[in-house]
Amino acid sequence: MSKLLPLADPVESVACCSPLVSRPMTADEAEAAAPLLKALADPVRLRLVSLIASHADGEACVCDLNDAFDLSQPTISHHLKTLHEAGLLDRSKEGVWVYYRIRPAAFDAIGALLATSGTATSGSRS
Amino acid sequence: MSKLLPLADPVESVACCSPLVSRPMTADEAEAAAPLLKALADPVRLRLVSLIASHADGEACVCDLNDAFDLSQPTISHHLKTLHEAGLLDRSKEGVWVYYRIRPAAFDAIGALLATSGTATSGSRS
């Protein structure tokens, strides 16, 4: 499920001038992958994800997140919803509080995507 | 340059419940990183990058790219400009033709970012 695109065979990739990926993305694959990146492509949401990831257990309460921004509560709530609907965050309610947790699989998928699109797999020394 | 955020010490990360990253992203870091993702967060641009990456040498002529889509030439040109301005693609003119090439460093940066935000570093088994 995290295999969005087949990478070219490692052996082949090492050779001088072979393509970076074995075949281009299909339109459907692109349509499926774009929403994940879109959800992440906002400074506020990036920080939200980062904040949650930097908490112990990779989960954080909305009340903590609200305080980290100068934005209104509904705005934060909206961004969290966006991330949740994209499948990047899990939600769980505990009493009055709501906790959001990083969903690792989604980030793995994006990682695979990027390794695919560019070169990021094994850190090219630029 | 590709180090957008410091990961938690590997040693610590292995321990049960320590944070995934050593510290959250700053607002400035997020503002800097978001445009890269935003440039990539579009189905057409994803396919463009993918198409270029799947060409030998990781470069492709605009004329080839235009034919792969049902969109107008100006639209493709616009998307290529977006990717170029985000630093994801390099441009070079050869006679009448213009070639776009994957810029690996930019993708490395995004890769580091994601390893940071989520878990994608070492393939978590979901």
Add this chain to the structure above:
DNA sequence: CATCAATATTGACAGATGTCGTTGTCTGGC
């Protein structure tokens, strides 16, 4: 039950984005 605190939902609005048609700018060939 009344009230308060934590989140979500709704509605509104300015600004960004994707697309197109048209026009402009090169470059190479006649």
Add this chain to the structure above:
DNA sequence: GCCAGACAACGACATCTGTCAATATTGATG
């Protein structure tokens, strides 16, 4: 010098997005 082809820039337009204020919902508590 002129024309045709490859690509970029411009202007227009509909849609999407981020934000807020106001309101609703839900759970704990007195």
